[in-house]
Amino acid sequence: MTRDSLTITRFPPSxxxxxxxxxxxxxxxNFLFTKHYDGKMIFRxxxxxxxxxxxxxxxxxxxxxxxxxxxxxxxxxxxSERTKIYQTYLRAMIEKGSxxxxxxxxxxxxxxxxxxxxxxxxxxxxxxxxxIVFNTTELGDFVIARNINEPLYHLAVVVDDxxxxxxxxxxxxxxxxxxxRQILLQEAIGASRPVYAHIxxxxxxxxxxxxxxxxxxxxxxxxxxxxxxxxxxxxxxxxGWHPTNEREIFSMEELIKEFDLSRVQKGGAVFDEEKLKSMxxxxxxKLSDDDFLRYTKKFMPDLVRRTSxxxxxxxxxxxxxxxxxVHTFGEIADMAGELDYFFGAPExxxxxxxxxxxxxxxxxxxxxxIAKVLEKIPENTFTVESIKSALWDYATREGRGSVLWPMRYxxxxxxxxxxxxxxxxxxxxxxxxxxxxxxxxxLS
RNA sequence: GGCCCCAUCGUCUAACGGUUAGGACGUGACCUUCUCAAGGUCAAAAUCGGGGUUCGAUUCCCCGUGGGGUCACCA
Numbered sequence: 001m002t003r004d005s006l007t008i009t010r011f012p013p014s015x016x017x018x019x020x021x022x023x024x025x026x027x028x029x030n031f032l033f034t035k036h037y038d039g040k041m042i043f044r045x046x047x048x049x050x051x052x053x054x055x056x057x058x059x060x061x062x063x064x065x066x067x068x069x070x071x072x073x074x075x076x077x078x079x080s081e082r083t084k085i086y087q088t089y090l091r092a093m094i095e096k097g098s099x100x101x102x103x104x105x106x107x108x109x110x111x112x113x114x115x116x117x118x119x120x121x122x123x124x125x126x127x128x129x130x131x132i133v134f135n136t137t138e139l140g141d142f143v144i145a146r147n148i149n150e151p152l153y154h155l156a157v158v159v160d161d162x163x164x165x166x167x168x169x170x171x172x173x174x175x176x177x178x179x180x181r182q183i184l185l186q187e188a189i190g191a192s193r194p195v196y197a198h199i200x201x202x203x204x205x206x207x208x209x210x211x212x213x214x215x216x217x218x219x220x221x222x223x224x225x226x227x228x229x230x231x232x233x234x235x236x237x238x239x240g241w242h243p244t245n246e247r248e249i250f251s252m253e254e255l256i257k258e259f260d261l262s263r264v265q266k267g268g269a270v271f272d273e274e275k276l277k278s279m280x281x282x283x284x285x286k287l288s289d290d291d292f293l294r295y296t297k298k299f300m301p302d303l304v305r306r307t308s309x310x311x312x313x314x315x316x317x318x319x320x321x322x323x324x325x326v327h328t329f330g331e332i333a334d335m336a337g338e339l340d341y342f343f344g345a346p347e348x349x350x351x352x353x354x355x356x357x358x359x360x361x362x363x364x365x366x367x368x369x370i371a372k373v374l375e376k377i378p379e380n381t382f383t384v385e386s387i388k389s390a391l392w393d394y395a396t397r398e399g400r401g402s403v404l405w406p407m408r409y410x411x412x413x414x415x416x417x418x419x420x421x422x423x424x425x426x427x428x429x430x431x432x433x434x435x436x437x438x439x440x441x442x443l444s
Numbered sequence: 445g446g447c448c449c450c451a452u453c454g455u456c457u458a459a460c461g462g463u464u465a466g467g468a469c470g471u472g473a474c475c476u477u478c479u480c481a482a483g484g485u486c487a488a489a490a491u492c493g494g495g496g497u498u499c500g501a502u503u504c505c506c507c508g509u510g511g512g513g514u515c516a517c518c519a
Binding site: 012013014016046047048049051052053110112113126129132133134135138139142143144145146147150152153154156157172173174175176177178180198200201203205207208209235238239240242244245246247248265266267268269270271272274275276277278279285321323324325326338355356388392395396399400401402403404405406407408409412414415416417418419420421 | 446447448449450451454455456457458466467468469470477478479480481482483511512513514515516517518519
């Protein structure tokens, strides 16, 4: 693509449903391709079906693109506001004899407009699949408008693509079968033919078409589940496309630089939420502490409420523990129960404090020692490092499990938790000693 | 059913006719401060079947099989 031939693409959803994963990826591929060639992308709403088109869906699509960071250079245009343009073309076609009105409207009023099919064989080149040949005879004189005032999909698309000087049509593979019809229309109105690229579908785990019964399909659901837009963009880009090397983590800018339609896969790709999650985790790890804290507060209002007794410093100490344990922010909400020990002394059975084959007496002895040692650490240096160095040699000498398990259990009341030094530091000296004391009482 | 598209580990994919068929997710094992998480190391795991072409096919061609799309006065 040279500079003198500006690349112009379009993203033309019909506002008849929420923006779903598949359409979002189509938008992304269009965007990446367009920006790669320094072209422009047009956003067009195909709302000629008045009965099914809704403002609510339009809003969702706009918000979804914005969230992902996909921008467009022109639009949104609405086909419902362009009927005059279609009428002009329709009249011209009828005048020229390449279309005609027919009396067989099944909705009573008016006459439908049909294309006069020249019954030719059409060959078009698909950037991803190569040459595709169709015999258009079987298409017949298909209907292109409900009446002279109401164009149907194919006509509107062809006229718009022509008027908007679209150079590349990048769409889902269901568009393949539509292409010969649209080419016939292009030839009838004297429009030039854009370059086509049909990208494969995103499939459900059972290889069937991705739909609501397979779980989340709308972009909005992923946003609400606590996925980061950068992760979704990265994952979606790799679903059906792959760079020349084995790298997998890309920012939008890097994707634009690398993206190439010739490296788009031909076969459908199964949407794997596990892989998305692992990618999201990578992006969560990249977040700054402040951003992470912000997301945590947003997705875990409950935590914020319960930490009212804590200062931000304590909350900041807890966030790394949360960060390394979640793949999405939605999971943070599920973690609330696991973090109970941060908000109040745990309930547990004394026997649980005892490590493996130890006796309660041994556990008591260790806890007593731990309490004595921690007592000596000043409040203002009660950190993970100082706690650990004060106890480490003792634990190693006496057996780490034998010492650390009772300590950790006394502080958390759970079989699984972060390490005891971290727990102690987050809880603070006073609370830590109180819990150790409670454990000692239980054991005696 | 007609027409069209597609086919490498479970999944996403790499390999412009010659590789021990590579990577990632997931899975399993082991290591790393008791548990968990994180991290590290290792392992198992694929060219749909059959014919060609070729010295040599994942790669090119044909047939079959399987999957998908489309055949609206929806988009």
